[in-house]
Amino acid sequence: MRLPPLTEGRLIRRYRRFLADVRLRDGTVVTAHCPNTGSLLGCDRPGSPVWLSRAAGPRRRLAWTWELVEPVPGVRVCIHTGRTNAIVAEAVEGGRIAPLAGYARLRREVRFGREGSRADLLLEDPARGRCFVEVKHVTAVDAAGRAIFPDAVTERGRRHLRELAHHRRAGDRAVLVFCVARGDARALRPADEIDPAYGAALREALAAGVEAYAFACRVGRRSVAIARQIRVSLEGEAPR
Numbered sequence: 001m002r003l004p005p006l007t008e009g010r011l012i013r014r015y016r017r018f019l020a021d022v023r024l025r026d027g028t029v030v031t032a033h034c035p036n037t038g039s040l041l042g043c044d045r046p047g048s049p050v051w052l053s054r055a056a057g058p059r060r061r062l063a064w065t066w067e068l069v070e071p072v073p074g075v076r077v078c079i080h081t082g083r084t085n086a087i088v089a090e091a092v093e094g095g096r097i098a099p100l101a102g103y104a105r106l107r108r109e110v111r112f113g114r115e116g117s118r119a120d121l122l123l124e125d126p127a128r129g130r131c132f133v134e135v136k137h138v139t140a141v142d143a144a145g146r147a148i149f150p151d152a153v154t155e156r157g158r159r160h161l162r163e164l165a166h167h168r169r170a171g172d173r174a175v176l177v178f179c180v181a182r183g184d185a186r187a188l189r190p191a192d193e194i195d196p197a198y199g200a201a202l203r204e205a206l207a208a209g210v211e212a213y214a215f216a217c218r219v220g221r222r223s224v225a226i227a228r229q230i231r232v233s234l235e236g237e238a239p240r
Contacts, residue, residue, distance in 0.1 A: 033066065150195050
């Protein structure tokens with residue numbers, strides 16, 4: 001997925017969830033919109049290199065949007081959750097996500113379920129039926145180099161798992177895609193130490209037939225794209 005033109009700076013602080021102060025390379029300090037409601041665990045250290053896009057419309061209260069961060073040297077992370085569905089949809093349509101290849105039609109943001117949810121992607125095919133796809137944006141990694149999700153307690157995430165399990169029991173295919181928006185993760189695991197209820201709900205959904213896949217991204221200053229599949233690990237991580 002192509003990114004808009006980006007401007008480099010250094011993070012001063014992220015605060016009030018949606019705001020980040022950044023010092024640009026020319027010394028100017030700007031306040032940027034932070035399009036990520038999570039904790040940004042490990043990705044919001046003051047002094048980290050960051051990249052911002054400039055808003056095109058004059059009605060925006062903040063002229064800048066935080067797009068990328070380099071939390072450790074050589075590793076860029078896309079923190080913009082609004083990019084995630086497009087990244088995955090582009091990969092599905094390009095045949096780069098093998099488990100989701102071969103469907104005749106792809107639709108986005110389709111209302112489904114009993115709890116007022118929307119499927120991020122709905123894949124349809126006359127021969128294969130329907131496949132409901134929920135996409136999760138992942139930015140955090142643990143000390144062992146495994147991506148972890150979530151980085152904050154998420155009731156919404158548990159609701160989505162319940163909806164997927166419901167559709168799987170009804171006969172549809174249900175898939176959870178973890179889009180790991182960085183290239184250094186070697187596997188993905190549920191963050192039981194942060195949200196044990198989500199970890200339990202994930203295991204229940206998988207036991208009900210929901211499929212889960214994780215993909216690490218190649219993150220550059222001009223584009224973000226799915227690069228490779230990584231393992232989803234549950235072993236030995238259940239909460240005590």
